[in-house]
Structure formats: structure tokens, C-alpha cells
Amino acid sequence: MLESSPGQPSNMPPVESSEGGSLTVEQAIANLTHPDLSLRYYAAWWLGKFRVSEPAAIDALIVALEDESDRTELGGYPLRRNAARALGKLSDRRAVSGLVRCLACEDFYVREAAAQSLGTLGDPICIPDLLWLLQDGVEAARPVSGRPHLAQPCEALVEALGLLAPGTEWQPEAIARIQPFLSHPVDRLQYATTRAMYQLTHETVYGDRLIQALAASDINLRRVALSDLGAIGYLPAADAIASSAAENSFKLFSLKGLLERQVREATPLSEAAIKVMDLMDSLL
Amino acid sequence: MVVIESTSVQPLINAIEKADSPERLIGAVRALAMARSEAGIPVLIKVLGYNNPGAAVVAVNGLVQMGAVAVQPLLVLLDDYNYGARAWAIRALVMIADPRALDVLLSAAMTDFAPSVRRAATKGLGMLQWQLLPEAQVTAAQFRVLEVLLAIAQDSDWSIRYAAVVGLQALATGSMRPEWLSQISATFQQMAETESDLAVQARVYRAIG
Numbered sequence: 016m017l018e019s020s021p022g023q024p025s026n027m028p029p030v031e032s033s034e035g036g037s038l039t040v041e042q043a044i045a046n047l048t049h050p051d052l053s054l055r056y057y058a059a060w061w062l063g064k065f066r067v068s069e070p071a072a073i074d075a076l077i078v079a080l081e082d083e084s085d086r087t088e089l090g091g092y093p094l095r096r097n098a099a100r101a102l103g104k105l106s107d108r109r110a111v112s113g114l115v116r117c118l119a120c121e122d123f124y125v126r127e128a129a130a131q132s133l134g135t136l137g138d139p140i141c142i143p144d145l146l147w148l149l150q151d152g153v154e155a156a157r158p159v160s161g162r163p164h165l166a167q168p169c170e171a172l173v174e175a176l177g178l179l180a181p182g183t184e185w186q187p188e189a190i191a192r193i194q195p196f197l198s199h200p201v202d203r204l205q206y207a208t209t210r211a212m213y214q215l216t217h218e219t220v221y222g223d224r225l226i227q228a229l230a231a232s233d234i235n236l237r238r239v240a241l242s243d244l245g246a247i248g249y250l251p252a253a254d255a256i257a258s259s260a261a262e263n264s265f266k267l268f269s270l271k272g273l274l275e276r277q278v279r280e281a282t283p284l285s286e287a288a289i290k291v292m293d294l295m296d297s298l299l
Numbered sequence: 300m301v302v303i304e305s306t307s308v309q310p311l312i313n314a315i316e317k318a319d320s321p322e323r324l325i326g327a328v329r330a331l332a333m334a335r336s337e338a339g340i341p342v343l344i345k346v347l348g349y350n351n352p353g354a355a356v357v358a359v360n361g362l363v364q365m366g367a368v369a370v371q372p373l374l375v376l377l378d379d380y381n382y383g384a385r386a387w388a389i390r391a392l393v394m395i396a397d398p399r400a401l402d403v404l405l406s407a408a409m410t411d412f413a414p415s416v417r418r419a420a421t422k423g424l425g426m427l428q429w430q431l432l433p434e435a436q437v438t439a440a441q442f443r444v445l446e447v448l449l450a451i452a453q454d455s456d457w458s459i460r461y462a463a464v465v466g467l468q469a470l471a472t473g474s475m476r477p478e479w480l481s482q483i484s485a486t487f488q489q490m491a492e493t494e495s496d497l498a499v500q501a502r503v504y505r506a507i508g
Contacts, residue, residue, distance in 0.1 A: 283505070
């Protein structure tokens with residue numbers, strides 16, 4: 016799916032979807048308590064996908080975070096996962112306390128979705144809870160035998176801390192907790208940590224490390240590095256991004272992150288911003 | 300342009316088909332591109348569908364250097380089923396800028412499902428070499444492009460709007476009717492005030508100058 020580029024917002028109107036037929040906002044909210052569990056699951060995804068941020072949708076999704084009816088064979092909570100993911104897209108901080116409770120859920124994927132959404136909602140009040148999941152240090156990033164994931168959703172936790180902890184009283188502890196993951200054998204966790212370390216310290220060594228990651232032999236890792244460089248808006252990476260071996264869509268979205276940081280911190284027409292725009296123009 | 304006999308490029312074509320690593324493929328494509336043989340054009344176009352961005356860039360550059368002679372094959376061989384290949388072919392057409400591509404670019408910009416194809420076509424619509432058209436057709440062609448770009452500038456996808464700004468800015472640098480120039484500048488003014496995406500807004504400021 017090369018075209019579903021990183022960070023691409025979904026601005027489609029809530030009229031129809033290819034799977035499961037069309038819904039209205041009222042139906043989707045009502046379906047969150049439908050007797051058919053698959054309709055609940057779909058409705059939660061739908062509300063996030065189409066950014067339905069009205070209070071009734073938020074309230075119903077917060078309730079769905081406590082759902083007990085929808086269980087997988089392995090004890091997972093599919094509806095909670097989708098509700099947690101949706102709430103991260105809806106920019107309503109009323110969801111924060113419910114998501115914090117999800118960090119204690121026995122289902123790894125609920126914890127992962129909650130950590131991601133807490134990162135995007137931007138409320139630093141959850142930082143101690145995120146840090147708590149990392150209290151076991153490298154043990155938290157130990158692979159779970161027979162499962163395709165680590166003990167804790169470290170990648171999501173690290174990224175959330177990179178977004179939330181800078182400038183807060185928890186900044187030193189966040190750095191201490193995540194720094195050991197810089198050498199973790201899972202590349203994606205390494206990159207997430209490198210990105211968060213840059214956000215927490217602004218040291219160029221971390222940005223430069225992500226530039227080096229653009230030369231990874233695996234295209235998926237190069238795409239992750241592009242997305243990370245865009246997320247931190249690391250200007251020295253501009254040329255390396257434009258000439259990296261990846262699809263133009265990924266490079267364009269990465270450079271957009273650089274441009275936006277320039278526009279926020281300087282002026283829209285600084286020399287650096289113009290240079291980034293020239294590179295973006297060439298990638299259209 | 301140096302054109303060599305088609306028989307002598309056959310080994311270069313074979314090398315592309317036999318390439319067993321991305322590096323060898325890129326090398327073989329470069330060799331064929333440098334030969335600048337008309338017989339190699341369909342092969343270079345085929346390479347656009349190999350899902351290898353490095354090789355595709357080399358092939359696009361080769362096609363662009365061939366210029367006008369590559370336009371008809373690019374139009375005819377446009378891949379309707381592979382959006383990656385289509386995006387590269389559209390980029391090649393955009394760089395050659397031959398107005399024979401006008402209809403293909405208009406429909407790609409308006410109706411293609413792949414954002415990468417739409418972005419490339421949208422930018423390219425503003426950059427066609429109008430002087431290659433019979434004089435009597437220039438005004439009508441420019442008007443169609445203007446209408447399409449103004450419509451695309453309202454798209455819901457930021458990257459398409461960004462491409463529309465680039466296309467409109469390029470269009471405005473060519474010679475065209477003064478009332479169309481003021482229409483473009485009015486659109487930019489309005490976008491500068493209402494555009495919600497920072498990157499697109501910055502690109503509008505730049506276009507306004």
C-alpha cells in the first residue's frame with residue numbers, strides 16, 4: 016500500500032466506505048452497542064477513520080474502552096483496541112483518563128493503541144503512566160515467546176514520550192528510561208528511540224543517525240526513517256531525504272515535516288523553507 | 300541526437316532482462332538510456348513498472364533526454380493497471396512538456412485514483428510548452444488547464460493542493476490572457492487567507508512572491 020502514505024490525514028466525508036456499506040454518524044454511534052459484535056468493531060474503526068469528533072461519539076468510544084463482550088481466543092479485546100485507536104484521532108482530551116486505564120490492560124494491542132493515542136492527544140498528564148510501563152528497563156523490550164511483539168509496546172511508548180515529555184519535569188526520567196533502547200536489536204524500536212531522543216535533547220547526533228538509516232537495505236526501514244525525520248522536522252536531512260531510495264510520496268511527506276517546522280519557527284519564506292519547497296516541487 | 304541501429308541495442312536490452320540484482324538492473328538501464336536508441340524506448344517504459352525507484356529514475360531521465368520521440372510511446376504504453384509505473388510515465392511526459400500529452404495529463408490530474416499520479420500531472424499541466432501547439436489552439440488549451448487547476452486547488456488532499464499551486468504558478472509565467480493571470484492571483488490571495496495546511500500555505504506565499 017504505497018499510497019497510504021505516513022501521516023496522511025483522512026479528509027474523506029463520512030458518506031460511504033468500500034467495506035461494510037455506508038453508515039451515518041448516528042448509526043455508527045448506535046452500532047457501538049449493537050448486539051452484533053462485528054458491527055461494534057467496525058463502527059469504532061469508522062468513527063476514527065472519518066474523524067467524527069462530536070461529543071456523543073467520544074462518549075460512546077470512551078465507554079467502549081471498558082468493553083467486556085468482544086474477546087479473541089487469546090484473550091484480546093478487539094473493540095477496545097479500535098476504540099483506543101479512534102480516540103487518538105479525535106483530539107478530545109476527555110479520552111485521556113480512559114486511555115490511561117487501558118495502559119494496564121492485559122491485551123498488548125490495547126496498551127499499544129492507548130500509548131499511541133495518548134501521544135497524539137498531547138496531554139502530558141499521562142507521562143508517569145507511560146514511564147511506569149518502562150520501569151523494568153530492557154525487560155520491557157524483551158520479546159514474548161510465541162508472540163510477534165515485545166513485553167511492552169515500547170515503540171509506541173517511546174514515541175509518545177518523545178512527543179509529550181520535552182519541557183516537562185519528567186524529561187530527565189524519560190531520557191534515562193528510553194536511552195537503553197538505542198541499541199535494541201529491533202530496528203524500528205531503535206529508530207523510534209532515536210527520534211524521541213532528538214525530541215528530548217535536540218542533539219544533532221540523533222538526527223544524523225536517522226539520516227544514516229535512510230541507507231538501510233530494507234525499504235520498509237527507509238520508509239520508517241523518512242517518517243521519523245519528517246516528524247522531528249530535521250532540516251539537515253533535506254537533501255538526503257530527497258535523494259533516498261524510496262517512493263516520492265514518502266519523501267514528499269517527510270519533507271513536509273521539515274517545511275512545517277521551518278514555517279512555525281522562522282518565516283514561510285526563509286531560505287531554508289524555500290530550499291525544502293524546491294525539493295518538494297521536484298518530487299511531485 | 301545520436302541514434303544507433305536497433306540491432307546494436309539488443310544486448311543492452313537483454314542485459315536488463317537478465318539483471319538479477321537491483322544494482323545490476325540500474326546499471327543495465329543506465330547503459331540503455333545512454334545509447335539513446337528509439338528501439339530502447341519501449342524497454343525503458345517497461346522498466347517504470349518494475350517497482351524499483353532507482354531504476355525508474357534512470358529510465359525517466361533517459362526518456363526525457365530522448366525528448367519528443369518518446370512522447371507517443373509514453374502515451375500509448377501508459378500502464379492503466381500499475382499506478383507506480385503510471386506516475387513515472389507521467390513524470391517523464393511532464394519533463395518533456397510536449398503539449399501532445401495535454402489530454403492524458405488532464406484526465407490523470409482530475410480522475411486518477413493514485414495521488415502520486417495526480418500530483419505529477421497537476422504540476423505538469425502548468426509547464427507545457429505552449430509554443431509547440433498550433434497558435435489557434437493555444438488559448439483553448441490554456442483555458443482547459445486553468446479551469447482544471449483551479450478546481451484541483453480545492454481538493455481535500457493537501458498534496459494535491461500543493462501540486463495545484465505549483466502548476467498554477469508555472470502556468471502564470473507563460474504568456475496568457477491578462478484576465479486569467481488575475482484569476483490565478485485572486486485564487487492565490489484567497490488560499491493565502493483560508494488554507495489550513497501550513498505547507499500548502501507556505502507554497503502559496505512563495506507563489507505570490
